[in-house]
Amino acid sequence: MKLDADFLLIADGSCQGNPGPGGWSYVLASGNEVFEGYGSEPLSTNNRMEISALLFALRKLNQLSWKGKLQVHLDSQYVLSGASAWIFGWQKRGWRTAAGDDVKNVELWQQLAEELLNLKGQVKISWHYVRGHTGVPGNERVDELAAMACADQSADENHETDAEETIENLWRGLDDKTFEPNRTSSSQQKSTEKPYYISLVEGKVYRDDTWPACEARVKGRPHVKYKKVKSAAEESEILRSWGIS
Numbered sequence: 001m002k003l004d005a006d007f008l009l010i011a012d013g014s015c016q017g018n019p020g021p022g023g024w025s026y027v028l029a030s031g032n033e034v035f036e037g038y039g040s041e042p043l044s045t046n047n048r049m050e051i052s053a054l055l056f057a058l059r060k061l062n063q064l065s066w067k068g069k070l071q072v073h074l075d076s077q078y079v080l081s082g083a084s085a086w087i088f089g090w091q092k093r094g095w096r097t098a099a100g101d102d103v104k105n106v107e108l109w110q111q112l113a114e115e116l117l118n119l120k121g122q123v124k125i126s127w128h129y130v131r132g133h134t135g136v137p138g139n140e141r142v143d144e145l146a147a148m149a150c151a152d153q154s155a156d157e158n159h160e161t162d163a164e165e166t167i168e169n170l171w172r173g174l175d176d177k178t179f180e181p182n183r184t185s186s187s188q189q190k191s192t193e194k195p196y197y198i199s200l201v202e203g204k205v206y207r208d209d210t211w212p213a214c215e216a217r218v219k220g221r222p223h224v225k226y227k228k229v230k231s232a233a234e235e236s237e238i239l240r241s242w243g244i245s
Contacts, residue, residue, distance in 0.1 A: 003176045005126070006030060006068030010138040010170065011057045012075060013049025014146035018241040022049040023150030025142045026057035029167040030066055036141075038149040046241040050076040051108045053146065054083060058115035067122045073174055075132035075139055077182070078237060084127045085181035087113055127179040132240070136173035182233075198235055199226035200242055 007030035015022040022044030028035045037056055041048070054074065061070070074080050087109060090096070095103045095110065103109055119125070130139045197214035199206045201224050208214040211228070218224040225242055229235045 003071060003171060003174060004069070005071040007066055007070055008138070008167070008170060008174075009054075009057050009061065009070060009072045010074075010130070010142050011050075011053035011072075012132070012139065012142035012146045013046060013051070013053045014143070014150040015044055015046040015049050015241050016150055018238060019043055019045050021150055021153055022046070022052075023146045023148065023152075024049045024053035024056065025145030025149060026053050026060070027138060027142055027145075027170060028057055028060055028064075029170050031167070034167055034170070035060060035064075036145060038145045040149040040153050042153060045105075046237055047076075047078060048105050048108060049146065049150075050074070050079045051082070051105055051112065053142070054079055055108060055112045055115060058112065058119065061123065062115055062118045065122070069124045069126070071126050071128055071174075071176075073128045073130045073138065075130050076237070077129060077179075078233060080127050080129060080179050081181040082109065083112060083116070084179065087116075127181070128175060128177065129179045130174060134173075138170040138172075138174060141170070195228055195230045197226060197228050198238065199224060200244070205239065205244060 007028070009026065009028050011024070011026040013022065013024045021040065021042055023038065023040045025036070025038035028037075037060055039052070039056065041052075054072070089098065090103050090109065091113060095106050097103060116125075130136055132139055132143065197208045197211060199208070199214055199218050201218060201221055206214075206217055208217065214226055218226050227238050229238060
């Protein structure tokens, strides 16, 4: 089913570790034209790859000079909120958050802001969330491409490939409901929420209120992962980087 738009953009990022080797990808489709792009960084983070995926997709869209209504579908609520809400406040404050902190990954956000400005008056964007790893063809495709770029690491530039998906299939399973951004940026959330610790032990996720409790759980255990987090959004991003949907 084609949703209410002239063209479609789906993007995703992937990272083996956080930080670690990263990859990003996008699919851009209109009518009978479907473009795919992907790239990688040898040392990156999951958030950087998610931002890069959208950045390179919008850059390609500006090159194509398409005009009309665009639906953007991402599985990163961090990037959705950043691109649709936070970025405007960051610009006004000289790329500082409302809490006065420097914006993380600022050079990517600045480039993204430039691409959005170039689209103004030509493209009307609606933002949409798609839950990852739920069998939605478009999301599965960009996830596959990002993971491939992440593992390959020869994709150090924007590579375009012949699309394997049809636009009809890419629309399938996507939601036309517009994303409602979290108006409070992640840095503000972190300043008000109590930190805690997450760990991955034998494939199971644990949450502990204190480091001693987490340390006792992971100490001496092979192949464990653990991280201090300060918000549910941050936990979601970290778990995703660990391969937990």
